[in-house]
Amino acid sequence: MSELQKASVHNHTELPARPDLIRLLIGICGIGSSGPLIALSAMPVPTLIFWRNLGGSLMTFPFALRHSLHRTGVKWAILAGVVLSIHFIGFFFSMRMTSVTAGTAIVATQPIFAAFFVKLTGGHIPAKAWFGMLISFSGVLLVTGIDLHLDRRSFLGDLSALISGALAAAYMLIGSRAQQTLATTSYTTICYFVCAITALPIALISGNEIIHFVAREWWILLGLIIGAQILGHTMFNITLKRVSPAVVSMIVFFEVPVAALLSLIFKIGKQPTFSIIPGVILILLGCILVVLRTRPESVMVEE
Numbered sequence: 001m002s003e004l005q006k007a008s009v010h011n012h013t014e015l016p017a018r019p020d021l022i023r024l025l026i027g028i029c030g031i032g033s034s035g036p037l038i039a040l041s042a043m044p045v046p047t048l049i050f051w052r053n054l055g056g057s058l059m060t061f062p063f064a065l066r067h068s069l070h071r072t073g074v075k076w077a078i079l080a081g082v083v084l085s086i087h088f089i090g091f092f093f094s095m096r097m098t099s100v101t102a103g104t105a106i107v108a109t110q111p112i113f114a115a116f117f118v119k120l121t122g123g124h125i126p127a128k129a130w131f132g133m134l135i136s137f138s139g140v141l142l143v144t145g146i147d148l149h150l151d152r153r154s155f156l157g158d159l160s161a162l163i164s165g166a167l168a169a170a171y172m173l174i175g176s177r178a179q180q181t182l183a184t185t186s187y188t189t190i191c192y193f194v195c196a197i198t199a200l201p202i203a204l205i206s207g208n209e210i211i212h213f214v215a216r217e218w219w220i221l222l223g224l225i226i227g228a229q230i231l232g233h234t235m236f237n238i239t240l241k242r243v244s245p246a247v248v249s250m251i252v253f254f255e256v257p258v259a260a261l262l263s264l265i266f267k268i269g270k271q272p273t274f275s276i277i278p279g280v281i282l283i284l285l286g287c288i289l290v291v292l293r294t295r296p297e298s299v300m301v302e303e
Helices: 003-010 018-032 034-040 045-064 071-097 100-107 110-120 127-144 152-178 184-205 215-239 245-265 274-292
Strands: none
Touching: 018 034, 018 215, 018 245, 034 071, 034 100, 034 215, 034 245, 045 071, 045 184, 045 215, 071 100, 071 152, 071 184, 100 152, 100 245, 110 127, 110 152, 110 245, 127 245, 127 274, 152 184, 152 245, 184 215, 215 245, 245 274
């Protein structure tokens, strides 16, 4: 990684360059399809995680063969795979237990956790960025509608989503560290494969079916692999070469309106009310404030 790339990665509020903005836009559409597809699928959660990540690993493997491996990077990639697997378990269960909109909105607290992790590791987050995160988080609270009439199942789904958001932030930070010495395709191949083999024993021990599913389930799985895994996670991982994980995590906030729109159009899962619109607007405004409000030269860059 060049010195310019390192400086960009450690600049936790700088607006990404146009090519990375395009990749992030594609990534948002990709992961935005994840929640609705998971809600549609009847495949057991650990099994779905196994096949989705195995498929993603196999798709990036041919491109990874062109690059050499670095021991330190491989260690970080393995850790990222384990964290990603636990993140997926929480996220997938939340999609089955609460509404797609509520679950994705709570998972969108990821950048809040990312900012804390960046701060803990010595990074600098400007005051205006924290203000933007608070605005977005207030939007998350409005979208989720954390009210007293939610049933126990929805509450557990919300809790799973919150834990999943923290793990997603950790996954982004670990992935950024891994890609300092690994090519993105090498990183994703290792990370997704480790995620898959972490989920497989859980599926087997739980007595879940692994292979025998109707064609509809395999089509949903293919949609998850191509959309959420390749066009979603992999696009985000590519940008981590140059863009701070804090910024990438903040961009993930846009997953909320995409997933909400898809679930409303196709009537997937529990249907939220139109009262979520003000919350979605706050989420988007907070994202824009964090990414745009600070001039690059005012941000502390780690050496």
